[in-house]
Amino acid sequence: xxxxxxxxxxxxxxxxxxxAALARADERQKPAxxxxxxxxxxxxxxxxxxxxxFQIKPKYIGQRRLMxxxxxxxxxxxxxxLLGLPGTAKSWVSEHIAAAISGDSTLLVQGTAGTGxxxxxxxxxxALLLAKGPSREALVASPFMRAMETGALARLEExxxxxxxxxxxxISLLSEKTLPVPELATEVRAARGFNLxxxxxxxxxxxxxxxxxxxxxxxxxxxxxxxxLDEEVSIVQMRVDSIGRAxxxxxxxxxxxxxxxxxxxxxxxxxxxxxxGKAKLKSPSGTLSTAEAISVVSNGMALAGHFGxxxxxxxxxxxxxxxxxxxxxxxxxxxxREYLETVVKExxxxxxxxxxxxxxx
Numbered sequence: 001x002x003x004x005x006x007x008x009x010x011x012x013x014x015x016x017x018x019x020a021a022l023a024r025a026d027e028r029q030k031p032a033x034x035x036x037x038x039x040x041x042x043x044x045x046x047x048x049x050x051x052x053x054f055q056i057k058p059k060y061i062g063q064r065r066l067m068x069x070x071x072x073x074x075x076x077x078x079x080x081x082l083l084g085l086p087g088t089a090k091s092w093v094s095e096h097i098a099a100a101i102s103g104d105s106t107l108l109v110q111g112t113a114g115t116g117x118x119x120x121x122x123x124x125x126x127a128l129l130l131a132k133g134p135s136r137e138a139l140v141a142s143p144f145m146r147a148m149e150t151g152a153l154a155r156l157e158e159x160x161x162x163x164x165x166x167x168x169x170x171i172s173l174l175s176e177k178t179l180p181v182p183e184l185a186t187e188v189r190a191a192r193g194f195n196l197x198x199x200x201x202x203x204x205x206x207x208x209x210x211x212x213x214x215x216x217x218x219x220x221x222x223x224x225x226x227x228x229l230d231e232e233v234s235i236v237q238m239r240v241d242s243i244g245r246a247x248x249x250x251x252x253x254x255x256x257x258x259x260x261x262x263x264x265x266x267x268x269x270x271x272x273x274x275x276x277g278k279a280k281l282k283s284p285s286g287t288l289s290t291a292e293a294i295s296v297v298s299n300g301m302a303l304a305g306h307f308g309x310x311x312x313x314x315x316x317x318x319x320x321x322x323x324x325x326x327x328x329x330x331x332x333x334x335x336x337r338e339y340l341e342t343v344v345k346e347x348x349x350x351x352x353x354x355x356x357x358x359x360x361x
Contacts, residue, residue: 022036071097233256
C-alpha cells in the first residue's frame with residue numbers, strides 16, 4: 001500500500017525527505033548501526049536549518065537538553081524510559097527517535113494488562129510446531145527479538161501497565177543483551193545498536209510498579225507539560241495542521257486565536273488558576289492534556305468542514321471541549337459550570353464560547 005493511501009504512515013516514511021537530507025549533511029560520528037549521528041537525531045527532533053538551507057520541521061517543542069539526554073542514553077548500554085503525564089508526547093518522541101536512529105519505528109510492543117511474556121520473547125507457529133517440532137522456522141520472533149537480531153531500537157509503550165512478572169523478563173534481556181531459546185538449545189545475542197525505549201505515565205504509578213532492579217536498567221527522562229501558553233499553542237497548531245492534511249479535512253486551518261482560547265481553558269482548569277493568576281479554580285478529574293486539546297480542535301475542524309462553512313467557530317469546539325472536561329458527570333459538571341460562569345462569561349471576546357458551551361452543557 002502506498003504511503004499516501006494509509007491513514008497514518010510511520011515516521012520514517014512520512015518524514016523520509018528530512019531524514020535523507022540529514023543523512024547527506026551528517027558528517028559526525030555515528031554509533032554502531034545508527035542511521036544518523038546523535039547530533040542529527042536531535043536536529044530531526046527539535047528542528048532547524050541545515051547548512052544547505054534545507055529546513056527541518058520540529059517534532060518536539062520543548063527543551064533541547066531533554067532530547068539530547070534521551071538520545072545520548074541510547075548510545076550507551078542503558079535503556080531509555082520516557083516518563084510524563086498523558087499527552088506529553090512520550091509515544092510521539094519514542095517513534096521519531098526510533099525512526100531517526102534505526103530507520104524503523106515499528107518494532108513496537110503495546111503494553112496492557114494482558115501483555116504476555118511471549119510479546120517480549122517469542123511465540124510459536126503451532127501448525128509448524130506440531131508438524132515438525134521445535135525449529136527456527138516454527139519460531140515467531142517478537143519485535144524485541146527482531147530488534148536484537150538487527151541491532152535496532154525496540155519500543156515498549158505503557159511499561160507500567162504490563163504485569164510485574166512480564167516486566168521481569170526485561171531485566172535479564174537488558175542486562176545480558178541475550179534472549180535464550182531453550183527449546184532450540186540456543187540464544188539470540190543482541191547486535192550492536194540494539195536498545196529499548198519504554199514509555200510510562202505518571203498517572204499509572206501503582207498500576208504495576210517497576211521493581212528496583214528494572215528501574216536500574218533505565219535512564220529516566222521526564223517529559224514535562226508545556227512551560228508556557230505560547231509553547232502549548234504552538235504544539236497544538238503544529239499537530240492540528242498535520243492531522244488536517246493527513247485526513248484531508250475540508251476546513252481551513254483554524255485561527256490562532258481559536259486555538260489559543262481552547263488551550264487557555266485547558267491550562268487554567270489543569271493548573272487550578274486563571275492565566276493571570278488572580279483567581280483560583282477547581283480542577284476536574286481528567287488530565288486535560290495537550291493531546292486532548294489537539295483532539296478538540298481536530299474534531300471541531302471536522303464539524304466545521306463537513307457541517308459548516310469550513311471556518312472553525314466556538315460552536316464547533318464546544319462539544320469536544322465539554323467532553324474533554326466532564327469525565328465525572330457529577331463532580332466535573334459542577335467544576336465546569338462554575339468555570340463557565342465565573343471566567344468564560346466575564347472574559348472579553350469569549351461570549352460566543354460561553355453561549356456554545358452552555359448549550360452543550
